Amino acid sequence: MSLRVLIAVTHLLGAGHLTRAAALARAFAEAGHDTILVSGGGPALLPPLGRARLVQLPPVRTVGTDFRTLLDEEGVPVTEARMAARRDLLLETLRTFRPQAVMTELFPFGRRVLAPEFDALLEAARALAPRPLVAASVRDILVVPSKPERVEEAHGRLERFYDAVLVHGDPRLVPLEASWPVGERLRAMMYPTGYVDEGGEVAPAGRRDGIVVSGGSSASGLPLYRAALEAAGDIADRPWRILVGRGLPEAEMEALRRAAPAHATVERARPDFRALLAGAELSVSQAGYNTCVDLLRTGVRAVLVPFEAGRETEQRLRAERLQALGRAILVPEAGLSAGTLGDAIRRSLEGPPPPLLELSLDGARRSVAIVERLARAASAAIHRRLDWSPLDRALARAKDRGRSVRFWWRDDDAVAATPSLDRLLALAGRFGAGIALACIPARIEPSLAERLESEERAFALVHGFRHANHAPEGEKKAEFGAHRPPDAMAQEAGQALEQARRLLGARLLPVFVPPWNRIAPGLIPHLPRLGYRVLSTFRDRSSRSTPEGLAIVNTHVDPIDWRGTRSLADPEGLVRTLADAVERRMAGRADPDEPVGFLTHHLVHDEKVWTFCENLLVYLSRNDAIFAPVVEVLPDESRIAANR
Known part of the structure; x- marks a missing residue:
């Protein structure tokens, strides 16, 4: 399970806090997790972060041990505008990255001067759906505040926001209790990781000198x-x-x-x-x-x-x-x-040579393992809230009959690289899922092609031409419905394919997706000569013959309640709809070779829809039924055409 991990740290005096947080960021990235390190202290020389990314907030620092007075780079007390800019960038990073795990270095055990921005981060994280795992990352020894109420304040934040406290030390050298009052609640949240070792192994010299x-x-x-x-x-x-x-x-x-x-x-x-x-x-x-x-x-x-x-x-x-x-x-x-x-x-x-101490020094690796385990448990808890038994039974019957049920994922209306598209692709990437983006040719922006270049399991389809409604008032919307001459619509469909190919290149497949999933029967025979190899709408494909050279690969389940709330449809009903799609294939009421298609619209998803999509991906991954790349669900002839 690949995670998105956000680590927030602000070092005020030395760079030790940043060094340790950077080591953790590298360890998460090396383990295959998408990782962002948000640093609020001054720039410091660090080893390369590898695949982890750095977000630098407007820096603050202190002089000596006056941790109550924050200064900017010039040594001038910080302004409210600078602190607001820090908070805004921190929250914007959270909103666009949407981490599944958030780690705050030292806070809430320290950095009380920065409590407003950390509190804002924690409140915003708690409001996300699904809520990310939240952990405090602390060294082996803490400094107890002089006022007892400060300790209670820290423990109150732990109760309200946190799931775990990663203690980067080894109790055999010094337990956290030696420096901080540890009650039952805190003890239950504590996970000793061992020391986070920034450097690698170094062979001792043959002779020590100096x-x-x-x-x-x-x-x-x-x-x-x-x-x-x-x-x-x-x-x-x-x-x-x-x-x-x-x-x-x-x-x-x-x-x-x-x-x-x-x-x-x-x-x-x-x-x-x-x-x-x-x-x-x-x-x-x-x-x-x-x-x-x-x-x-x-x-x-x-x-x-x-x-x-x-x-x-x-x-x-x-x-x-x-x-x-x-x-x-x-x-x-x-x-x-x-x-x-x-x-x-x-x-x-x-004196005698110093003894070798048997202490754990693999804290970075163990921190990654702990967060992975806790995040999996949290994801499973969310997943268990839905009743998946209808789909369980349907898949079990398919397995008993020796039938393989395939699933694929189509998302409509892509036109540009947006935060919503980033979230969609990141969600698919976390589970190794393929995704087909039905793109509107006349509205495609250059950023879309740039965004898709590095997405090996994401391909583009042709979603109409302008996504314009030509149906008369009072009729169901359609761009390629039976309201215009087939020849005129064929000319537009051919122009759409040419324009999409020019803009998207090799990421485009010759698949036509009519807007609103409606297409005039008279247009379908034109599609093969225009260069299309597949038509995709929303229903079980018919056993009736289609033109030579054209295949049908449809979608069957849409999680949005379009006629009502325009939010998530009944989730239990969606599970039953998925199960029924599988059952129809087993009972011969639908083409058993057609994969079950899941249809989404990333630009209009709210948190409930995103959460269901994530839960479905969790379910499918656990049942070895993950969304296949679209090129694997297309007929052979279409795949060949796609690679030309």
């Missing part, structure tokens, strides 16, 4: 860099490499370079950081999530100086847990100096 110092991507590592350079003056028997985050201003960077002794190199952070650690004798760093994963992966000795300003407790707790397990030596930020840092470095170098 000290690598790193301080994260923000400017918060400056005190560590300064203390490390001082300590390097006293520990001169090894090479030092100080990797400086890109958030540190260039003036400060140059000052560090000038202060560096000859055996110490100061440079910007590098993409091969993990490889450097794998070959180093010792790492000196803060205790951020991604850095600690790198330490665990490479097995390097570690001295940790956790970031603790502004009531930040996350890194201190992680460093304490690693120290308790013999994996690192901790130097509190408040006591950081060249002396304390140098002493910790010497103790680490002189």
Whole structure:
């Protein structure tokens, strides 16, 4: 089951939150899911996202630990207009993408300053039909608000909007309870994933040498860099490499370079950081999530100086847990100096090698598996609300008789690439379903051909010429009904095929679909000489002979209540109609070789119609009866003509 997954993240200080969210986006995309990462923080250097897409909101950031004051790129407090633009783009992405799974990074456990836009996203997601699975994506350690009511506020949002909380850590190192109050309701929603490892495996060097110092991507590592350079003056028997985050201003960077002794190199952070650690004798760093994963992966000795300003407790707790397990030596930020840092470095170098910890580091893969499982369960729950037993019985009888029932899908009135068409094609693509788009030649826009180029299982049919009604007032609508001379209509039908071929090229099949499914009998004999090989309307095809060279492949079930609400017809009745179409073929009351056709009109679907279409696709996929590509349900001669 392929999913559409939306991950929303805003990093305000360092880039760790974005790095982890990007790793998840890549993992979902690599697993075959259509994935969008919405980032609300500043642009950052990331490995390629692969098939995942990035939507960048107007960025915001903070300075230091003042997370209540949001700034723009120029360091100016953000305006209401910027926040409104962020919210509008976020909601527009949700509406057009229509995800089946939404993940919010850190929220509602943090990012309270951005609560209005996250709440708007969650409300809009809850209003979708079907409602997507909603999960919070959090690291192993959280920061508890100083006010108890803030915790209750977070738990209230979990109750109202969320289905799951993915905890990207391993309880054997630190359980979520160590940093956040976990009650029964939250515990039932929690899914430990293991640590999300951004890098790959790195083979350790034959000989470890040197000290690598790193301080994260923000400017918060400056005190560590300064203390490390001082300590390097006293520990001169090894090479030092100080990797400086890109958030540190260039003036400060140059000052560090000038202060560096000859055996110490100061440079910007590098993409091969993990490889450097794998070959180093010792790492000196803060205790951020991604850095600690790198330490665990490479097995390097570690001295940790956790970031603790502004009531930040996350890194201190992680460093304490690693120290308790013999994996690192901790130097509190408040006591950081060249002396304390140098002493910790010497103790680490002189001590025994650090033990290998048996911790789960495949959090990205496991996160994908958890969301897939929960989404399947949610889809099944929606599906079970309909009584499918009439169709169950009909398909079972067909199977007992050794008969194969084929289904195909035709959608009418396509003229351009639109959000509705995107949704239709995405829905078909998720289930590997074929779809035939009956396109109106005189109204086709260039965007339609561009949109269909990459859709291997979608083909175009000729839907009349202008979709214009020529029936007299009071009669049923028809463009090619018995109201005009057959020769005049034949000329239009031939012009329609030529124009559609010119605009759509190889994606067009020589199939004529008369608007309103009505066609004058006198026009039908003209179709083969015009180049058409198939006629498609709405009824069981008749056993009466058709002109040589012309086949009939019709549709039989339309989910829209055209004469009433113009929304979804009775869903139980639609299931019975599908079952009856199958039964007629088994009983000889209809041509047993004609596939059962499902007819939709994507431009006028409301949420009820979309939901039924999705439920039907779920049902068919579970019964090995998915909509076949239209070229597979056409007669052989028509397929050959389609490929010319």
